[in-house]
């Protein structure tokens with residue numbers, strides 16, 4: 146039985162004090178023996194604070210982005226090896242905000258995904274369509290294009306040690322959650338597409354849903370056959386809201 150993964154993307158929010166307090170409240174607020182895993186993605190400067198606050202607990206953590214290069218003249222960037230050095234277990238790649246505003250093309254996201262894998266990090270690959278693309282009937286084509294770029298780089302084997310997050314851009318931070326049926330339809334499409342390449346890898350792959358998930362809608366979303374957890378933005382910024390999602394599904 147796959148474990149549900151509830152992952153909190155703090156985005157560019159918080160402070161050192163908040164990071165310590167929030168990570169420790171989350172780490173101490175859930176039962177590690179349950180069927181739910183918990184992870185948080187703080188801003189880079191607070192990774193160390195989260196590492197300390199979560200030491201000896203089951204709370205996992207990672208960064209919100211990674212550079213695709215190994216080292217060198219990349220001022221302001223952070224390598225996968227540096228994240229491993231800070232004890233990160235995972236990293237988000239291709240979040241829609243990075244795709245839209247920070248130059249993360251499909252090809253660059255694929256390079257980041259591969260860099261994370263080769264450093265031993267679990268990449269959480271974010272994919273999803275905009276409202277315009279959905280209304281234009283392009284959802285499946287967009288998802289396919291985003292997946293194909295990564296498949297071209299790592300092959301289906303790359304997905305054996307990765308997590309996917311389907312995040313329709315129109316549902317992120319808008320309060321407009323995809324309905325459980327709408328989300329399930331795309332999750333099934335993704336799993337079928339990958340199953341055609343390797344049924345075992347696709348069957349074991351965790352596909353999270355992201356976009357306005359909260360305590361009140363998590364249970365029905367995660368009850369869908371192909372939804373294996375959530376990537377949570379706004380509702381991961383207080384321990385109360387984040388643990389409400391855990392409590393709704395644990």
Ligand code: PGA
Pocket residue numbers: 154312316317318319320355356357358376377378379380
């Ligand atoms: P949201 O963000 O939960 O605030 O919609 C999700 C995300 O961007 O990962």
